[in-house]
Amino acid sequence: xxxxxxxxxxxxxxxxxxxxxxxxxxxxxxxxxxxxxxxxxxxxxxxxxxxxxxxxxxxxxxxxxxxxxxxxxxxxxxxxxxxxxxxxxxxxxxxxxxxxxxxxxxxxxxxxxxxxxxxxxxxxxxxx
Numbered sequence: 036x037x038x039x040x041x042x043x044x045x046x047x048x049x050x051x052x053x054x055x056x057x058x059x060x061x062x063x064x065x066x067x068x069x070x071x072x073x074x075x076x077x078x079x080x081x082x083x084x085x086x087x088x089x090x091x092x093x094x095x096x097x098x099x100x101x102x103x104x105x106x107x108x109x110x111x112x113x114x115x116x117x118x119x120x121x122x123x124x125x126x127x128x129x130x131x132x133x134x135x136x137x138x139x140x141x142x143x144x145x146x147x148x149x150x151x152x153x154x155x156x157x158x159x160x161x162x163x
Contacts, residue, residue: 039110050102057094124161126154 038044128134128150137143 037112039112041109043105043109046105046108047102050098050105052101053094053097057090126157128154 128147130147134147134150135145137145
């Protein structure tokens with residue numbers, strides 16, 4: 036795979052910025068002891084684990100989005116597609132009623148014959 040704009044690959048390490056922001060602005064847990072909240076102590080660890088998992092998933096998605104943006108801006112190009120590899124050429128000729136009309140305003144040769152001649156010239160230009 037080659038890149039048409041490899042300068043954008045230098046921006047790929049910037050995908051780690053959400054991790055740095057997450058570590059820098061992490062909120063510290065404050066401990067508050069109130070007797071009326073004693074029944075919540077049983078559910079708190081489960082809720083804390085879900086919150087932490089959700090934060091990690093959002094963090095991973097942010098990093099992946101920035102990495103995908105940097106790679107998209109670098110314009111990747113696969114080696115076998117569009118250059119150097121084998122390919123197939125398809126020539127499609129319309130055989131509808133509009134192709135039977137003449138090319139010139141007063142009539143002339145039908146468009147279908149012109150399209151067939153153009154396709155034959157294209158195949159002849161390809162060679163073996």
